[in-house]
Amino acid sequence: MSCEQFQAKLGPMLDNELPSQERNATIAHVNQCAECARDYERLQALQRRLLTARVQMPRSLPHRVRARIALEGEEGIQQPVKRFFGRARPYLRHAAVLLFACGISASAALWWGRTANDRELIVRDVVSAHVRGLLQDNSVQVASLDTHTVKPWFAGRLDFTPVVKDLTAEGFKLVGGRLDYVGGQRVAVLVYTRQKHQISVFIWPSARETSPTMVAPNGFNLVSWSRSGMTFWAISDLGQAELEELPRHL
Amino acid sequence: MDRDQKFERLTLPHMEAAYNIAYWILRSPPDAEDVVQEAYLRAYRAFHTWTGVDIRPWLFTIVRNSAYQVLSLRKRRANVISIEDAFAPREDSETEIPEPASEDRSVEERLIGDAEQAMVRSALAKLPQIFREVIILREWEELSYHAIAEVMAVPVGTVMSRLARARGLLGKHLAQLIATENSHVV
Numbered sequence: 001m002s003c004e005q006f007q008a009k010l011g012p013m014l015d016n017e018l019p020s021q022e023r024n025a026t027i028a029h030v031n032q033c034a035e036c037a038r039d040y041e042r043l044q045a046l047q048r049r050l051l052t053a054r055v056q057m058p059r060s061l062p063h064r065v066r067a068r069i070a071l072e073g074e075e076g077i078q079q080p081v082k083r084f085f086g087r088a089r090p091y092l093r094h095a096a097v098l099l100f101a102c103g104i105s106a107s108a109a110l111w112w113g114r115t116a117n118d119r120e121l122i123v124r125d126v127v128s129a130h131v132r133g134l135l136q137d138n139s140v141q142v143a144s145l146d147t148h149t150v151k152p153w154f155a156g157r158l159d160f161t162p163v164v165k166d167l168t169a170e171g172f173k174l175v176g177g178r179l180d181y182v183g184g185q186r187v188a189v190l191v192y193t194r195q196k197h198q199i200s201v202f203i204w205p206s207a208r209e210t211s212p213t214m215v216a217p218n219g220f221n222l223v224s225w226s227r228s229g230m231t232f233w234a235i236s237d238l239g240q241a242e243l244e245e246l247p248r249h250l
Numbered sequence: 251m252d253r254d255q256k257f258e259r260l261t262l263p264h265m266e267a268a269y270n271i272a273y274w275i276l277r278s279p280p281d282a283e284d285v286v287q288e289a290y291l292r293a294y295r296a297f298h299t300w301t302g303v304d305i306r307p308w309l310f311t312i313v314r315n316s317a318y319q320v321l322s323l324r325k326r327r328a329n330v331i332s333i334e335d336a337f338a339p340r341e342d343s344e345t346e347i348p349e350p351a352s353e354d355r356s357v358e359e360r361l362i363g364d365a366e367q368a369m370v371r372s373a374l375a376k377l378p379q380i381f382r383e384v385i386i387l388r389e390w391e392e393l394s395y396h397a398i399a400e401v402m403a404v405p406v407g408t409v410m411s412r413l414a415r416a417r418g419l420l421g422k423h424l425a426q427l428i429a430t431e432n433s434h435v436v
Contacts (some may be wrong), residue, residue, distance in 0.1 A: 050389045053370040057269035065290045
């Protein structure tokens with residue numbers, strides 16, 4: 001056999017993969033061929049050096065693997081859902097549980113909020129709409145003292161016709177009207193003034209009849225009532241007693 | 251449980267090897283840990299199907315497959331090709347790596363300890379994946395050619411040619427690194 005043919009045997013010889021006859025022949029060749037002997041030594045050196053490149057696993061890994069296997073063993077035959085969570089990394093499992101809990105509490109909160117207090121939401125909407133009106137240079141979209149101008153303006157913009165009354169005689173001067181958004185719907189807003197105090201009256205349709213109720217959110221006075229198929233919410237920084245006059249006239 | 255004890259007794263001693271197989275495919279310690287856990291769990295579930303004498307080829311096949319699953323998932327997610335893979339020489343293509351200018355082997359023997367380890371690791375990292383795997387299974391785990399063929403799902407002849415080529419490349423890479431090191435010193 002030629003030197004080249006022996007060269008190809010060096011690796012398998014090192015790996016103990018040569019049949020004994022071939023092995024003996026190769027050993028005999030290496031013993032008398034300096035070049036092959038050097039190559040064989042190189043292979044051995046490479047093998048030694050390679051061992052230094054091994055990485056060490058984290059010491060806790062066997063413990064974690066055993067724990068998971070033990071868990072698996074306890075659970076025995078599993079349902080697909082369980083199996084899914086079992087396979088997920090532990091923190092994923094915790095996350096899933098937390099997420100589930102959050103989901104339940106969030107939907108409960110939403111449910112309570114919806115059913116418990118629509119009224120509070122409307123109060124909030126009315127207050128912000130009123131304040132928004134005050135902050136603007138012009139709180140009305142149609143400015144007129146004349147009810148016959150204001151009322152038709154709403155006609156094309158709402159699917160109901162708000163009551164627009166001239167209350168000048170009662171001490172409430174009509175400024176005009178605008179549209180706003182309260183309780184998830186478009187509503188009519190009438191703006192009156194009395195002794196420089198601005199009053200916003202929010203109007204939308206309602207089937208109920210209720211007598212005037214007074215509340216005082218955020219330092220404003222707010223009176224609400226329902227009559228003849230309409231709900232009214234009047235808000236102002238006007239004194240409570242004066243504001244209370246309004247339901248009698250509107 | 252008897253089955254559990256048998257499983258642990260057979261597989262736990264090879265966990266470090268399993269970790270290395272996974273690590274050198276994924277190059278990320280946390281991913282390698284996950285793969286080992288996943289693979290051991292899979293092996294545990296399928297333990298009743300194992301009928302061999304040496305559990306390593308069977309176990310390492312599971313580890314290797316798990317690691318490749320993570321790798322392909324990672325690639326799909328990133329939608330990128332790693333530079334290493336893009337420029338890795340093909341098994342059959344002849345990529346010429348310049349011979350180092352070192353005069354003798356005594357130079358190699360000077361490098362010891364951490365520097366040596368870092369160098370061998372970087373030489374190993376430069377190998378294409380299929381060559382690196384055959385090196386790990388042979389040089390570290392001392393699997394037979396037959397067992398390596400089983401793990402890598404290739405014929406024994408392919409194992410032999412890959413191993414010869416892997417050793418050749420590794421020797422060249424190392425010599426090259428030593429030469430670079432020397433030129434820095436000089």
